[in-house]
Amino acid sequence: MSSLRHATGLDVRRACQRGELTGPTPGLALGFVQANLVLLPKDWAFDFLLFCQRNPKPCPLLDVTEAGNPEPALAAPGADLRTDLPAYRVWRDGELVDEPTDLRGVWRDDLVGFLIGCSFTFESALIEDGIPVRHIEQGVNVPMYRTSIDCVPAGRFRGPMVVSMRPLTPPDTLRATQICAKYPRVHGAPVHFGSPEAIGITNIQKPDYGDPVEIRAGEAPVFWACGVTPQAVLARAKPPFAITHKPGHMFVTDWHDRDLEGDNSPRIARS
């Protein structure tokens, strides 16, 4: 689907809808904001919304739908969360039971959708600034780790923060911090750098999710709050029913990466 590289968010969503795109979305619709998806029944939605509100670094909310309405009206008016992602994961009692490419067979009228910011936006900004992003250079998944940093619990949701790691030199660490701080809605500035042990990571070459990457002389690991955190928290809370995107198979919004700069929500920025 390399023809979708310079497509819009709408193009990618339509390709999903038509069943033409069922693969991962990194590198597609460059410059458009991609998002993690969580769908939960209404009676679990308040706790999860509260969890995200209390933990904005790992769980920055871009859009939340109302129960039964599959349209994320802020991030992509007219879009349909049931059909517009390439692939989904369906969970029952915390167990993965299916990986469908649309939700027509499992949709329920009590589902609330959560779109959560993802690191692609700040990685684009880093690369544009000439800062190396090692896992992209090496063509692998970003390494991610469970930490000893507890998220703030909310209702039935609790668990450790998951972080992603990119090795950087000290000057690049300082520069990356300034760049990422401009994007609070896609995890913002890093949460730690240096000693992995200080945040409970015992082996930097054995990530809990994704792939290990090379850390070169003069570099230290730099850690960002990661959007896998809500999935880990969900797996632990075991709601009777939940749907997420399949990892790497994201929802592509109508927003441009630049729309997420600063403190304005995109809607206000345009009004």
Added chain:
Amino acid sequence: MSSLRHATGLDVRRACQRGELTGPTPGLALGFVQANLVLLPKDWAFDFLLFCQRNPKPCPLLDVTEAGNPEPALAAPGADLRTDLPAYRVWRDGELVDEPTDLRGVWRDDLVGFLIGCSFTFESALIEDGIPVRHIEQGVNVPMYRTSIDCVPAGRFRGPMVVSMRPLTPPDTLRATQICAKYPRVHGAPVHFGSPEAIGITNIQKPDYGDPVEIRAGEAPVFWACGVTPQAVLARAKPPFAITHKPGHMFVTDWHDRDLEGDNSPRIARS
């Protein structure tokens, strides 16, 4: 209560608890973050949380409690929302029915508390930077206006954004924008400056809330999203039961104004 001017948030809350402080809080516990309060029954809480999430400029959430628990554990561990404010307003079906100084007689086990950022924090930062804040100079309330900017609706909540206004010269407008942008959790950067008509304000000398202030030669009105917005939205939605703080009689947190700078939630900043 001028003895509370250099007190801590805890001192102010204890004075409220003991019934010694029933007056307004501006100027008390300088440097500590003060917050607007909304308490709603659980069955209205999801809609309101969603409204705040969709409208972060007028409704920046500092802390949200779980149903029946009066402790805002992030903003002030150990505090009690039933006793720790100087005065409250009780609403039934959108009508103001009482202004008690504690909630012992009306508390319900299904109430969820919302603490919402207020402008005192950024006003302190402006004053420290030498930027004049006219209503403070004139010793009156800040002028506030209903605008033609619609908030993003959420469930049963909808309505126009309310803004506060401070007159500034162009250089001070640019400087104030940079300062306030550092504080997204207390309304962030202004939403408009110049023509009041452009945002539906017909008479700048007749604010909908608060008092008019002088606009001097070389100054233009600068408008910030205002924490009165959620109260206006509540009044319109008319939930069967709601409690708010009495205007000017805020909840004083344990957080310092500086804790709200940047993209970190205070908890992460300290971890």
